[in-house]
Amino acid sequence: MPAPPAAIVLTRDLSTTQALDVIVRSCxxxxxxxxxxxxxxxxxxxxxxxxxxxxxxRAALSLLRRPxxxxxxxxxxxxxxxxxxxPLGHARDLDVAVRDHGDRLTGSSRRKLLxxxxxxxxxxxxxxxxxxxxDLTAHLDRFLRKIHxxxxxxxxxxxxxxxxxxxxxxxxxxxxxxIERSHAPERxxxxxxxxxxxxxxxxxxxxxxxxxxxxxxxxxxxxDFTHSVxxxxxxxxxxxxxxxxxxxLDLVGATxxxxxxxxxxxxAVAAHADIVARGPFxxxxxx
Numbered sequence: 581m582p583a584p585p586a587a588i589v590l591t592r593d594l595s596t597t598q599a600l601d602v603i604v605r606s607c608x609x610x611x612x613x614x615x616x617x618x619x620x621x622x623x624x625x626x627x628x629x630x631x632x633x634x635x636x637x638r639a640a641l642s643l644l645r646r647p648x649x650x651x652x653x654x655x656x657x658x659x660x661x662x663x664x665x666x667p668l669g670h671a672r673d674l675d676v677a678v679r680d681h682g683d684r685l686t687g688s689s690r691r692k693l694l695x696x697x698x699x700x701x702x703x704x705x706x707x708x709x710x711x712x713x714x715d716l717t718a719h720l721d722r723f724l725r726k727i728h729x730x731x732x733x734x735x736x737x738x739x740x741x742x743x744x745x746x747x748x749x750x751x752x753x754x755x756x757x758x759i760e761r762s763h764a765p766e767r768x769x770x771x772x773x774x775x776x777x778x779x780x781x782x783x784x785x786x787x788x789x790x791x792x793x794x795x796x797x798x799x800x801x802x803x804d805f806t807h808s809v810x811x812x813x814x815x816x817x818x819x820x821x822x823x824x825x826x827x828x829l830d831l832v833g834a835t836x837x838x839x840x841x842x843x844x845x846x847x848a849v850a851a852h853a854d855i856v857a858r859g860p861f862x863x864x865x866x867x
Contacts, residue, residue, distance in 0.1 A: 589786050592738040597728040599737035600644050603783050604724060607637035608717070615708055622701050624675045630708075631672055634665045639779040643748070647740035649732035657723055660716055667707050671700035676821050677828045685834055692832035741784040745862050748777040749855075756812065756852040760845060764823055767848075771816035778809040781861075788862050801861040808858060812851035819844050 588606050590599050610633030617626035638658050645654045674697040685693060707713055728734055751773040759767060785802055819841060826836040 588783055590737060590741075590784060592736065592787055594737045595728070595734045596644055596647055596737050596740040597731065597734050599740075600640060600648075600727065601724045603640040604637055604720070607633050607640065608720065609633075611637070612717070618708060619705055622705070624672075627668060627671055627675070627701075627704065631665065631668050634661060634668070635775065636779050638662060639776045640783060642776055643744040643780045643783070644740055646747070647733075647735055647743055648727075650730075653723065653727070653730055657716075657720060660719075664707055664713060664716060667700065667704040671697065671704045673821075673824050674700050674828065677825045680821075680825060681829060681834070681837075685832075689829075689832045689834040693828070693834070696828070696832065737784075738787055741780070741787055742862055745777065745780050745784065745860065748773055748780060749860055752777050752809070752812075752852070753856050756848075756855070759816075759848050759852060764820070767816050768820060771813055771820065774809050774813045774816065778806055778813055781806045781809065784862070801858070805855070805858050805861045808851055808854040812848055812855060815844050815848035815851060819848070 588603055590602060594602070611630050614626040614630040614633070617623050618630060638661055641654050641658045645658075648654065674693070678693060678697055682690065682693060752770065755766070755770045755773060759770065762770070781802065785806075788802060822839050822841065822844075829836045
């Protein structure tokens with residue numbers, strides 16, 4: 581099973597740059613903890629955990645870029661991280677194809693699939709061991725130490741978090757309403773927004789801490805909201821995996837099996853409706 585990320589604890593007296601430092605360093609540790617296991621053993625779990633850490637890091641940068649008024653520096657870090665992570669994503673797609681279809685393939689199709697996965701891992705490990713990867717980690721450290729002086733504004737994180745979550749909630753609500761009639765690219769965009777909403781809710785959850793035992797304690801509003809967003813993200817992710825795996829099987833000369841997608845679409849629709857019905861847990865209810 582993937583290792584759960586370390587808990588992030590934010591307090592309402594922090595500025596947005598201070599909160600970003602806490603979040604990004606936590607995500608960075610999640611990534612760096614997987615470097616040696618990945619290089620030493622080519623472990624698919626380490627690869628997945630590293631990708632999750634990178635996705636969380638990029639989500640934090642995306643969520644807080646606008647509240648900080650930054651147009652360049654944060655964007656550069658996010659783009660460079662995305663580009664370096666691309667080979668890891670390709671290796672993960674091949675892991676999924678091997679996991680779901682490797683046992684039923686035989687002969688040249690199976691051999692080609694396994695060769696593709698080994699080649700993808702070679703590329704991913706080359707990136708993780710490269711000077712460019714090392715340079716990015718060093719740059720990220722310098723970026724975090726100087727960001728307060730480089731951004732135009734630095735509001736309290738309590739204000740920035742609400743703004744960031746509101747924006748992602750609106751996007752998920754609006755774009756997700758069309759899931760049944762959407763094509764794969766549109767569904768993928770909803771999944772990306774859901775991912776940012778989910779990670780944001782996790783990053784900022786301690787800002788909305790409540791008295792233990794109250795109606796808003798863990799296990800109710802905030803936690804249930806996050807679970808609903810995760811359900812939407814998972815259903816859309818499964819739909820994307822089906823499409824990606826079909827392409828991979830075509831490449832190795834195997835016939836992709838027919839997989840009924842209607843149940844996954846129905847799961848996504850139900851999860852989206854649940855998110856909208858719950859509403860923003862970070863906003864006090866109207867009285």
